[in-house]
Amino acid sequence: MIEDKNPQRTSISDLGEFGLIDHLTKNFSIKHKTTVKGIGDDAAVLDFKGKKTIVTTDLLVEGVHFDLSYMPLKHLGYKSVIVNLSDVYAMNAKATQITVSIAISNRFPLEALEELYAGIKLACDIYDVDLVGGDTTSSNKGLLITVTALGEANEEDIVYRNGAKPNDLLVVSGDLGGAYLGLQVLEREKQVFQVNPKNQPDLDQYTYIIERQLKPEARKDIPELLKKLEVKPTSMIDISDGLSSEIIHLCKQSNVGCNLHEDKIPLDPQVISTCEEFDISSSTVALSGGEDYELLFTISQDDYAKIKANPSLTVIGHMTDAKEGMHLITRANTKIAIQARGWNSFKGNQA
Ligand SMILES: [Mg+2]
Numbered sequence: 001m002i003e004d005k006n007p008q009r010t011s012i013s014d015l016g017e018f019g020l021i022d023h024l025t026k027n028f029s030i031k032h033k034t035t036v037k038g039i040g041d042d043a044a045v046l047d048f049k050g051k052k053t054i055v056t057t058d059l060l061v062e063g064v065h066f067d068l069s070y071m072p073l074k075h076l077g078y079k080s081v082i083v084n085l086s087d088v089y090a091m092n093a094k095a096t097q098i099t100v101s102i103a104i105s106n107r108f109p110l111e112a113l114e115e116l117y118a119g120i121k122l123a124c125d126i127y128d129v130d131l132v133g134g135d136t137t138s139s140n141k142g143l144l145i146t147v148t149a150l151g152e153a154n155e156e157d158i159v160y161r162n163g164a165k166p167n168d169l170l171v172v173s174g175d176l177g178g179a180y181l182g183l184q185v186l187e188r189e190k191q192v193f194q195v196n197p198k199n200q201p202d203l204d205q206y207t208y209i210i211e212r213q214l215k216p217e218a219r220k221d222i223p224e225l226l227k228k229l230e231v232k233p234t235s236m237i238d239i240s241d242g243l244s245s246e247i248i249h250l251c252k253q254s255n256v257g258c259n260l261h262e263d264k265i266p267l268d269p270q271v272i273s274t275c276e277e278f279d280i281s282s283s284t285v286a287l288s289g290g291e292d293y294e295l296l297f298t299i300s301q302d303d304y305a306k307i308k309a310n311p312s313l314t315v316i317g318h319m320t321d322a323k324e325g326m327h328l329i330t331r332a333n334t335k336i337a338i339q340a341r342g343w344n345s346f347k348g349n350q351a
Helices: 016-025 073-089 110-127 178-195 204-214 221-228 243-254 269-278 282-288 301-307
Strands: 035-037 052-061 094-104 130-138 144-153 169-173 235-238 256-261 295-299 313-321 326-329 335-337
Touching: 016 110, 016 130, 035 130, 052 073, 073 094, 073 110, 073 144, 073 235, 094 110, 110 130, 169 243, 169 301, 178 204, 178 269, 178 282, 204 269, 235 243, 243 256, 243 282, 243 295, 243 326, 269 282, 295 301, 301 313
Parallel strands: 094 130, 256 326
Antiparallel strands: 052 144, 094 144, 169 295, 169 313, 235 295, 256 313, 326 335
16 A cells, blocks of 8 residues: 655665664754763663653564554654653653664665654654664564653652542543544555555545554643643553553552543544444444553542643543442443453454
8 A cells, every 4th residue: 555655775784783773863863961872882871860760661563563554664663652652741751762672674675764763753853852772683574663762750740540539530631542443444445455456545534543543643742731730640541552441550550430421532523423434333442442642640620620621631530439430421321331442462362
């Protein structure tokens, strides 16, 4: 589906490992004072000057987490950074550095890696983070990417998953379900393309949801907004696996229950129309879809007035005593138990 606009192929073995790293990282500049030494020595040196350091890492595997038949390499580079930054923001912290390691087979020419790094650089520029290290090695088959993100926060600002209290409000940023539906559209078009390669897909009506899948954004703005509004969440998590499994994480780690209101779940009109086309429930997609990279958090009811007018934030429920359990209040006003049906890497092994 993705047409090769760059037919030039330079073998990466011509450069050697260090030549390759130099070549791929030569346009990256250092933006943060906390980066004392970036790429170019045995290790990076960082100095967070009394702040707490946040560290998170993710491994993305071709064929498991991404499909290069519809994922352009530039988007993949961008997304591999975003998924990590999202976890830093979910700690209510500021992301400052990343390392990127890749394992590649010889089917990738230098030009393909340049595309991947162009996406990584774009994310570094937009999200204001420094690339400070990494590794490249060979892989027998697919492409693997590991990104580690580092960030900083004052100790008193860090938000964990375990601080929610009964009666706290449950709040989510943005809207949900788009990334999963974007993937469904791309998978469908891939199958059409395999049957008839001349059939070029018309994806105009799915622009938003495809972008949510191929070029997601992380909510750097939400910790900044909350600081401005003088709201410190009592617990927070990012939505990588679907709303229901993330709610369960917050409830279990905070030892509370919750009531989630189906009619409050924020949905983009394109999510609603595509759900109608696929004949699936938009609530199911929001609850179980995953990869939305929005932030889910709880706040004290005392802070409600500070957030209620903000278009980026939606109150979708409230926390209860643990003994009341975790429930979805449906549009028909029935109460059903929330179950984790989120996407996960081992789904294929489950019954
Ligand atoms: Mg997370």
